[in-house]
Amino acid sequence: MLLETKNSTGLLGVSPTGIAPTIDDVALHASVSRQTVSNVLNAPDRVRPETIQRVRLSIDTLGYRVNRNARNLRTGTSKVVAYRIPPLAGRLNSVMDTFLHEMTEALELIGYHVLLFTSDSATGEIDTYRELAAQSAIDAVIFAGTERQDQRPERLVASRVPFVSFGRTWGSLNHSWVDVDGRAGTRTAINHLLASGHRRFAWLGSTTGSVVKDERELGVRETLQAAGVPAADLHVLNLVDEPNTDRRLVSAVLDLPNPPTAFVSMSDLQALTVLSELDSRSIVVGRDAAVVGFDDSPIAAYAGGGLTTIRQPITTVTRELARLLKNQLTDPSSKPEGVLLEPELIVRRTG
Numbered sequence: 001m002l003l004e005t006k007n008s009t010g011l012l013g014v015s016p017t018g019i020a021p022t023i024d025d026v027a028l029h030a031s032v033s034r035q036t037v038s039n040v041l042n043a044p045d046r047v048r049p050e051t052i053q054r055v056r057l058s059i060d061t062l063g064y065r066v067n068r069n070a071r072n073l074r075t076g077t078s079k080v081v082a083y084r085i086p087p088l089a090g091r092l093n094s095v096m097d098t099f100l101h102e103m104t105e106a107l108e109l110i111g112y113h114v115l116l117f118t119s120d121s122a123t124g125e126i127d128t129y130r131e132l133a134a135q136s137a138i139d140a141v142i143f144a145g146t147e148r149q150d151q152r153p154e155r156l157v158a159s160r161v162p163f164v165s166f167g168r169t170w171g172s173l174n175h176s177w178v179d180v181d182g183r184a185g186t187r188t189a190i191n192h193l194l195a196s197g198h199r200r201f202a203w204l205g206s207t208t209g210s211v212v213k214d215e216r217e218l219g220v221r222e223t224l225q226a227a228g229v230p231a232a233d234l235h236v237l238n239l240v241d242e243p244n245t246d247r248r249l250v251s252a253v254l255d256l257p258n259p260p261t262a263f264v265s266m267s268d269l270q271a272l273t274v275l276s277e278l279d280s281r282s283i284v285v286g287r288d289a290a291v292v293g294f295d296d297s298p299i300a301a302y303a304g305g306g307l308t309t310i311r312q313p314i315t316t317v318t319r320e321l322a323r324l325l326k327n328q329l330t331d332p333s334s335k336p337e338g339v340l341l342e343p344e345l346i347v348r349r350t351g
Helices: 023-030 034-042 049-062 068-075 094-109 122-134 152-159 182-195 211-226 243-254 268-280 314-330
Strands: 003-006 012-015 080-085 113-118 140-143 163-166 177-180 201-206 234-239 262-265 290-292 309-311 338-341 344-346
Touching (some): 023 034, 034 049, 080 094, 080 122, 094 113, 094 314, 122 152, 152 163, 163 314, 182 262, 182 290, 182 309, 182 344, 201 211, 201 268, 211 234, 234 243, 243 268, 262 268, 268 290
Parallel strands (some): 080 113, 140 163, 163 177, 177 338, 262 290
Antiparallel strands (some): 309 344
């Protein structure tokens, strides 16, 4: 009895063995050796184009699928990369959603899949990496949310687990990383607002300390200082992610005798608080005041009729992470590499 299987076109293919198609069935159907089929799957550069076409046609006709478990046992690899989903503390984080999607796609392009998990602490995160690696459940790690003196690189090196990080770790041992230059992003925003005639500014940060916050704020301060704007004309508001409290903070600075006319926010979500308060005072955004967010989240295209914001190159970030990880897995002796990417100012109605 012959086994019928649907191929990618929806047509029925037939395995001559009567069971799920094997690599030997493909070889027989294509009139090539078993090794040739293996080369087509794993090292196509060794095979002539016409042979590749014939083998792939047989694979499609028979509905053959690679037995990944068997291959992983044979090669000693899992083709899986671990990633810890950081705690969101109840906040919306569309950038994280985009990052996870793009990272999954980038890793699939190099033949890897993502294993997601949660952990409440850095220690728990490292313990999970070690356990997964010991079980041969993962080949490598990507982690994010880096900080100065981050201990994860050192501990992963000690555990001999290959890794790359989304973010620098300033002062930690040398390792491969990809980061977005937040300081350059806010510098570009401030220069744009200065060119538009603004001289009184507000920076909306957060009470939660982080290297991301520090870098973005530093870009604001450095650029204003270089432009000769007095320090007194920069108001720093550290929002707490509680709508009523944050709105009162914004309201208080707008009540000053000479309130800021340009607001640069650490995120698009924070910018919404400013837009709401300006609207309640009939202050016309884009004419009487300017508001700039950060991240170019989905709300940015609609908020305030179009929120000027700073877009992170997330697709490029994930492609670079995948490239660096592939280099490391292919050649463990390869030198660590750091990639610093510049974000892009997206100018819309509010600024």
